[in-house]
Amino acid sequence: xxxxxxxxxxxxxxSDIPDGASIMVGGFGGAGGLPFRLLTALRDxxxxxxxxxxxTAGVSMVTGFGWPKGEKPIDHSILFENGxxxxxxxxxxxxxxxxxxxxxQAAFDRKEVALELVPQGTFVERIRAGGAGIPAFFTPTxxxxxxxxxxxxxxxxxxxxxMERALRADFAFVRAAVADTLGNLMYVGSSRAFNPAxxxxxxxxxxxxxxxxxxxxxxxxxxxxxxxxxxxxxxxSA
Amino acid sequence: xxxxxxxxxxxxxxSDIPDGASIMVGGFGGAGGLPFRLLTALRDxxxxxxxxxxxTAGVSMVTGFGWPKGEKPIDHSILFENGxxxxxxxxxxxxxxxxxxxxxQAAFDRKEVALELVPQGTFVERIRAGGAGIPAFFTPTxxxxxxxxxxxxxxxxxxxxxMERALRADFAFVRAAVADTLGNLMYVGSSRAFNPAxxxxxxxxxxxxxxxxxxxxxxxxxxxxxxxxxxxxxxxSA
Amino acid sequence: MSxxxxxxxxxxxxxxxxxxxxDGFVVNLGIGIPTLCSxxxxxxxxxLYQSESGVLNYGPLAEEGRGSIDLINxxxxxxxxxxxxxxxxxxxxxxxxxxxxxDVTVLGGLQVSRAGxxxxxxxxxxxxxxxxxxxxxxxxxxxxxxxxxxxxxxxNPKVVDQCTFPLTGARCVDLIVTDIAVIEVLPDERGLLxxxxxxxxxxxxxQKATGARLERSPSLAEFTFA
Amino acid sequence: MSxxxxxxxxxxxxxxxxxxxxDGFVVNLGIGIPTLCSxxxxxxxxxLYQSESGVLNYGPLAEEGRGSIDLINxxxxxxxxxxxxxxxxxxxxxxxxxxxxxDVTVLGGLQVSRAGxxxxxxxxxxxxxxxxxxxxxxxxxxxxxxxxxxxxxxxNPKVVDQCTFPLTGARCVDLIVTDIAVIEVLPDERGLLxxxxxxxxxxxxxQKATGARLERSPSLAEFTFA
Numbered sequence: 001x002x003x004x005x006x007x008x009x010x011x012x013x014x015s016d017i018p019d020g021a022s023i024m025v026g027g028f029g030g031a032g033g034l035p036f037r038l039l040t041a042l043r044d045x046x047x048x049x050x051x052x053x054x055x056t057a058g059v060s061m062v063t064g065f066g067w068p069k070g071e072k073p074i075d076h077s078i079l080f081e082n083g084x085x086x087x088x089x090x091x092x093x094x095x096x097x098x099x100x101x102x103x104x105q106a107a108f109d110r111k112e113v114a115l116e117l118v119p120q121g122t123f124v125e126r127i128r129a130g131g132a133g134i135p136a137f138f139t140p141t142x143x144x145x146x147x148x149x150x151x152x153x154x155x156x157x158x159x160x161x162x163m164e165r166a167l168r169a170d171f172a173f174v175r176a177a178v179a180d181t182l183g184n185l186m187y188v189g190s191s192r193a194f195n196p197a198x199x200x201x202x203x204x205x206x207x208x209x210x211x212x213x214x215x216x217x218x219x220x221x222x223x224x225x226x227x228x229x230x231x232x233x234x235x236x237s238a
Numbered sequence: 239x240x241x242x243x244x245x246x247x248x249x250x251x252x253s254d255i256p257d258g259a260s261i262m263v264g265g266f267g268g269a270g271g272l273p274f275r276l277l278t279a280l281r282d283x284x285x286x287x288x289x290x291x292x293x294t295a296g297v298s299m300v301t302g303f304g305w306p307k308g309e310k311p312i313d314h315s316i317l318f319e320n321g322x323x324x325x326x327x328x329x330x331x332x333x334x335x336x337x338x339x340x341x342x343q344a345a346f347d348r349k350e351v352a353l354e355l356v357p358q359g360t361f362v363e364r365i366r367a368g369g370a371g372i373p374a375f376f377t378p379t380x381x382x383x384x385x386x387x388x389x390x391x392x393x394x395x396x397x398x399x400x401m402e403r404a405l406r407a408d409f410a411f412v413r414a415a416v417a418d419t420l421g422n423l424m425y426v427g428s429s430r431a432f433n434p435a436x437x438x439x440x441x442x443x444x445x446x447x448x449x450x451x452x453x454x455x456x457x458x459x460x461x462x463x464x465x466x467x468x469x470x471x472x473x474x475s476a
Numbered sequence: 477m478s479x480x481x482x483x484x485x486x487x488x489x490x491x492x493x494x495x496x497x498x499d500g501f502v503v504n505l506g507i508g509i510p511t512l513c514s515x516x517x518x519x520x521x522x523x524l525y526q527s528e529s530g531v532l533n534y535g536p537l538a539e540e541g542r543g544s545i546d547l548i549n550x551x552x553x554x555x556x557x558x559x560x561x562x563x564x565x566x567x568x569x570x571x572x573x574x575x576x577x578x579d580v581t582v583l584g585g586l587q588v589s590r591a592g593x594x595x596x597x598x599x600x601x602x603x604x605x606x607x608x609x610x611x612x613x614x615x616x617x618x619x620x621x622x623x624x625x626x627x628x629x630x631x632n633p634k635v636v637d638q639c640t641f642p643l644t645g646a647r648c649v650d651l652i653v654t655d656i657a658v659i660e661v662l663p664d665e666r667g668l669l670x671x672x673x674x675x676x677x678x679x680x681x682x683q684k685a686t687g688a689r690l691e692r693s694p695s696l697a698e699f700t701f702a
Numbered sequence: 703m704s705x706x707x708x709x710x711x712x713x714x715x716x717x718x719x720x721x722x723x724x725d726g727f728v729v730n731l732g733i734g735i736p737t738l739c740s741x742x743x744x745x746x747x748x749x750l751y752q753s754e755s756g757v758l759n760y761g762p763l764a765e766e767g768r769g770s771i772d773l774i775n776x777x778x779x780x781x782x783x784x785x786x787x788x789x790x791x792x793x794x795x796x797x798x799x800x801x802x803x804x805d806v807t808v809l810g811g812l813q814v815s816r817a818g819x820x821x822x823x824x825x826x827x828x829x830x831x832x833x834x835x836x837x838x839x840x841x842x843x844x845x846x847x848x849x850x851x852x853x854x855x856x857x858n859p860k861v862v863d864q865c866t867f868p869l870t871g872a873r874c875v876d877l878i879v880t881d882i883a884v885i886e887v888l889p890d891e892r893g894l895l896x897x898x899x900x901x902x903x904x905x906x907x908x909q910k911a912t913g914a915r916l917e918r919s920p921s922l923a924e925f926t927f928a
Contacts, residue, residue: 003726003748028529028566030552032545055566065552066545092606096507098599108604117605120528121570121612125372128567133800133842134363135394137375141574141615144593144646147607156373156403160646165394182750182759182786188459189546190529192565200801215786221426222459224565226758226788228728228750228803241500241522266755266792268778270771293792303778304771330832334733336825346830355831358754359796359838366793371574371616379800379841382819382872385833420524420533420560427772428755430791438575453533453560462791464532464562466502466524466577 005183006212007232010041013206017047017171020086024127024172024202025054025076026195029092030066033191035175035208036074037236042173043078049086052076053127053169055120055194057093057104065095077103085113089167091120119147122164124197130168131200131229138163172202176224179209180216183230184223192224199225206232243421244450245470248279251444255285255409258324262365262410262440263292263314264433267330268304271429273413273446274312275474280411281316287324290314291365291407293358293432295331295342303333315341323351327405329358357385360402362435368406369438369467376401410440414462417447418454421468422461430462437463444470479685481676483626483655484699491516491701492672493582493623493653497523501579502532504613507551509623510582524558526578528609530569531555532562550609573609574616581617583610585624585652587639590668590688592649592661594622595641605642614645626654626685633687635659635668657682658699659690667691672699705911707902709852709881710925717742717927718898719808719849719879723749727805728758730839733777735849736808750784752804754835756795757781758788776835799835800842807843809836811850811878813865816894816914818875818887820848821867831868840871852880852911859913861885861894883908884925885916893917898925 007013017023023042027034042050058076059065067073079085080103093115094105107113118126119141129137138161142148152163174195176185185207187195199205207225212235245251255261261280265272280288296314297303305311317323318341331353332343345351356364357379367375376399380386390401412433414423423445425433437443445463450473484492490512497503497517504526505511514536517523524533528550535558538544543554564572572578587595594614598605614620627633635652652659658672670690673682679692710718716738723729723743730752731737740762743749750759754776761784764770769780790798798804813821820840824831840846853859861878878885884898896916899908905918 028548028550028552030545030548032548060552063552066548068543068545068554069541092608094602094604094606096606098602105604115604117607119607119611120566120609121574121616124566124570125370125574128797129375131801131803132363132797133378133802135376135378135397135399137367138373139574139615140371140373141612143615145611145643146598147611159373161373180786184786184788187565189544189563190527190531190548191546192530192563194566196565197567200797200803215784218786220783220787220789223788223790226790226794226798227786228752228758228798266774266776266778268771268774270774298778301778304774306769306771306780307767330834332828332830332832334832336828343830353830355833357833357837358792358835359800359842362792362796363800366571369575369577370571371576377800377841379838380871381841383837383869384824385837418560422560422562425791427770427789428753428757428774429772430756430789432792434791435793438571438577453558456560458557458561458563461562461564464564464568464572465560466526466532466572 004181005230005233006181007234010037010234013232013234014038014041014045017042017045019047020049021047021171022051022053022169024169024198025052026174026193026198028193029056030060032066032189033175033193033195034075035173038173038206038208039076039078040074043082048084050084051087052079052085053089055091057088057090059095059102062100062102063095080104080107083112087114089116089118091118091123117147124194126164126167127197127201129166134166136163136165169202172198172205174199174205174207176207176209178218179207179212179233180214180218181212182215183227183233184218185225185230186218186222187224196225199229204231205229209233209235211235211237242419243468243471244419245472248275248472251470251472252276252279252283255280255283257285258287259285259409260289260291260407262407262436263290264412264431264436266431267294268298270304270427271413271431271433272313273411276411276444276446277314277316278312281320286322288322289325290317290323291327293329295326295328297333297340300338300340301333318342318345321350325352327354327356329356329361355385362432364402364405365435365439367404372404374401374403407440410436410443412437412443412445414445414447416456417445417450417471418452418456419450420453421465421471422456423463423468424456424460425462434463437467442469443467447471447473449473449475480681481674484674486512489623489653489655492658492699493621494518496580496621497521502526504578504581504617506583508584510584511551513582526572528569530564530566533558533560570612573612576616576618578617580619580621581613582621582623583613585622585634586641587634587636588622588649588652589639590637591665592647593639594644594649595639596644598642600641610644614648619650620648621651621653622649623653626656633685636687656685669693670696672697674699706907707900710900713738715849715879715881718884718925719847722806722847723747728752730804730807730843732809734810736810737777739808752798754795756790756792759784759786796838799838802842802844804843806845806847807839808847808849809839811848811860812867813860813862814848814875814878815865816863817891818873819865820870820875821865822870824868826867836870840874845876846874847877847879848875849879852882859911862913882911895919896922898923900925
C-alpha cells in the first residue's frame with residue numbers, strides 16, 4: 001500500500017468501480033458523516049447493477065433528515081434515480097412517514113431493486129465482523145421475527161439467538177473531518193456512525209474528508225480509523 | 239445508577255467483593271493501564287477463591303515488563319502470593335524467559351490455581367462480546383490447536399473456525415488517566431489495552447484514575463469508555 | 477362503543493411514561509410519542525439520553541438554525557451537548573444497547589400481545605418497513621416501555637392476544653402506557669395487569685377497548701402524573 | 703554432523719527477513735529475533751509497525767529513562783511515536799490482526815512443519831505456555847514469516863515433517879528464515895522450497911540439517927542481504 005494515499009479529485013477516486021460492485025456508504029442518514037461527494041461522483045461515473053450497503057437508502061432528500069433547513073439535501077437517492085442500484089442492504093430504506101416516497105421506494109415498486117433489511121445493531125455488527133475476521137456471531141436481536149427467517153437459531157443461557165454472517169464489500173465510501181496522507185481519519189461528533197466499521201470491511205476504502213494533512217497533524221489519541229484500513233483519501237477542499 | 243460515581247478511597251471501592259468473585263483486571267501487563275492500586279486494595283481486603291481474568295498473571299514484578307527502570311513493579315502477583323486466587327483466565331501467565339518464575343507459576347505448581355489459557359485476540363473479543371450482548375462468535379484463531387480442543391469447529395468460506403463464548407465477570411478493575419463524576423473515562427496512549435473492553439463486561443466496573451473531574455471537563459471526542467459502563471471511580475490523588 | 481371519558485393526548489402519555497425514569501437512568505427514546513418524554517422528566521431526576529447515532533448524554537434540541545450536522549439524535553434532529561457527553565460509533569452504540577446497558581427504552585407500538593410481543597416496524601399496507609434500531613432496543617434494553625394510542629384510527633385494539641403484524645421482538649415489553657391505560661406485562665406469560673386508567677375510565681371500559689384479557693391490579697387507580 | 707560453514711547470527715537472520723518488507727507494509731514483529739528486524743529495513747522502504755498493545759506506526763525504542771509507561775510495544779518496551787501514529791484498544795488491535803489488515807508478521811518458532819504448521823508457544827518441558835497474540839497473528843496476518851535458528855541447542859531440526867510440539871496455527875507459515883536457509887512453504891502442502899542457503903552451505907548440507915524433505919529452487923542461491 002502506498003504511504004501517500006491522497007487522491008486528486010472525486011472522479012479519480014471512484015473511476016475503477018466496476019458494474020456489479022458492492023459499496024458500503026457511511027453516515028447515519030443526514031448530512032453529517034455522509035460521503036455525498038463520492039455518491040455524486042459515482043452517479044457521474046455511472047457504474048450499474050450496484051449493491052449499496054448503508055443505514056438508509058436515502059431519505060433526507062424527501063424528509064430533510066439531518067440536514068440544516070435551507071440546504072438542499074443530497075443522498076443515495078441520486079443512484080436509485082439513475083437506475084444504478086440492483087440491491088440494497090440496510091436498516092431504514094424509506095422515510096418514516098408513510099406519505100413520503102423516496103427514490104428507493106420508486107425503484108423498489110418498479111422491481112428494479114432488491115432489499116435485504118437488517119436490524120441496525122446486527123447491521124453494524126456484521127460489518128465490524130467483516131473487518132475483524134469474525135465469520136459469524138450470534139445475537140438475540142430479531143429472534144422470533146421475520147428478519148430471522150431461514151437463519152440458524154440457537155439458545156444460549158436460555159435465550160434464543162440468531163446466527164448472523166459477516167458482511168463485506170468491494171468498496172467503502174466513508175466520511176471524516178480530517179485525513180492524513182497515511183489514511184488516518186479523524187471524525188467529529190455523531191458523524192462517526194457507520195463510518196469506522198465500514199472503513200474496515202471493504203477491499204478498497206475511500207475516505208471523503210474536509211482536508212488532508214501531513215502525518216503527525218492528527219493527534220494519535222483522536223485517530224478514529226487507523227490508516228491501515230484506508231486506501232484513498234480525497235478532500236472536498238481540493 | 240447514581241449520577242456521581244466517585245468513591246473515596248481504594249479500600250471502599252473494593253469492600254464488597256465477596257469470596258469466589260470473578261474479577262477482570264485491565265492493562266496490557268506493564269505499569270501503563272494496570273489498576274495496581276485496586277489490586278493492592280484487593281490484596282488488603284482479602285477476598286479468596288477469586289477468578290482473575292487478565293492478559294498476564296503478573297510478570298512485571300519478576301521481569302520489569304513495561305515498568306520504568308528504578309521503579310518497583312506491582313502486579314497481580316500480590317494476589318497469587320497471598321493465596322487469594324483459585325483460577326486464572328488469560329493469555330500470558332508466566333514470564334517469557336523460562337528461567338524466571340512468577341507468583342502465578344509457584345501457585346500453579348502447588349496446584350492452588352487453575353489456568354484457562356486463551357489466545358489474546360480471542361480473549362479480548364470474548365470480553366467485548368460479553369459486554370455487547372453477543373453470546374458466541376466464530377474465529378479462525380486456534381483452529382487445529384489444543385486451545386480449540388472440546389470446542390465446536392465449523393467451516394466458513396473454506397476455513398475452519400472455532401466457536402467461542404462471551405466472557406463476563408462480577409467486577410472489572412480498569413485504569414484510565416481521567417474520569418468525570420458520571421464515569422466517563424479518558425485513556426492515554428497504549429494504556430487503553432484491555433481496559434475499554436473489560437469496562438463493558440462486568441456487573442460492577444471500578445475505574446482507577448489519576449484524577450476525577452466534573453462532567454464537561456473531558457472532551458466528548460476523547461471519552462474512551464462512556465460512563466454508562468462505569469459504576470465507581472476512585473482517584474490516586476485522593 | 478363510545479368512550480366513557482376523553483382520552484389523554486400524546487403529551488400526557490409521555491408525561492406518564494417519564495414518571496418511570498429514575499435518577500441516573502440511561503434512556504433511549506424512539507421516534508414519535510417517546511421523543512416527547514424528554515419534556516416531562518420529573519424534578520430532581522437526571523436522565524442520560526442515549527442515541528443509536530452514537531451519543532450518550534445529549535441535551536435539548538438545538539435552537540432553530542443553530543444545530544450542527546455533526547450532532548444528531550436517531551431521529552435526525554440537531555441536539556445540543558450536555559456536560560459529560562460521550563461520542564462513539566454505531567458498533568459501540570449497539571454494543572451498549574444489545575449488551576443491556578440501557579436502563580429504559582420507550583418505543584412506539586402498532587401492537588403489543590398478552591405475552592409482551594411487540595410489533596412496531598412493519599405496516600403491511602406499505603409493503604416496506606424500516607427496522608432501524610427497534611429490534612435491538614427491544615432485545616437489549618433492561619426495560620421496554622411501549623407508548624402508543626390504545627386503539628388504532630379505526631378503533632381496533634392495539635393491545636391484543638396475538639400480534640397479527642410482524643414482530644419487532646418476542647416477549648420483550650415490560651410496560652404499556654396508552655391514552656387510557658397503564659398495563660404491566662407480567663413475566664412468563666402470566667398476562668396483562670391493568671394498573672392505571674385514564675380519569676373517567678374504569679377497568680371494564682378499558683377491558684372493552686382492549687383485545688386481550690386484562691387482570692385487575694389490587695391497587696388499580698387513576699393515572700398519576702407526579 | 704559438522705557444519706560446512708558458520709551459521710548466521712541473529713542480526714543477519716533479521717536483516718534477511720527485513721528484505722521481505724515492501725514500502726507501506728504494516729508489520730507486526732514478535733519477540734526475539736523478529737524484534738531485531740526493525741533495525742534492518744531497507745533504504746527507501748517505510749514500514750508501519752503494529753503492536754498488540756494498541757499502537758500503529760510507532761517509532762524506535764525510547765532512549766533509556768525517557769520512555770513513557772503509556773507507550774509500549776507488545777514486548778513491554780518503551781517506544782516513541784512516529785508522525786501519523788494511531789492508538790486504539792486491544793479489541794481493535796486484534797480486529798486488525800485477525801481481519802487480515804497486517805501485511806506481514808514475523809514470529810519466532812520452535813518447529814515448522816512441511817505443511818506450514820507452526821509451533822512456537824508451548825515448550826512441553828515447562829508445563830505452562832504463554833500464547834499471547836501468536837495464534838491470532840498466525841491465523842490473521844497476510845504473510846507469516848518465521849525467523850528462528852535452524853536447529854535447536856541439541857542439534858535437532860526445527861523444520862520438520864510433523865510438529866511434535868503443540869501447534870500455534872495449522873498451515874499458516876509462508877516463509878522460513880533461519881541461520882542457514884530461506885525456505886518457502888509452498889501452498890496446498892506442496893512441500894518446502896529451499897530458495898537460499900548461507901555462504902559455504904549447499905542444498906545437501908541444508909537438507910541434512912533439516913527434518914523434512916526440501917525441494918531445490920531452480921534459482922537456489924546464497925543468502926542475499928541487499
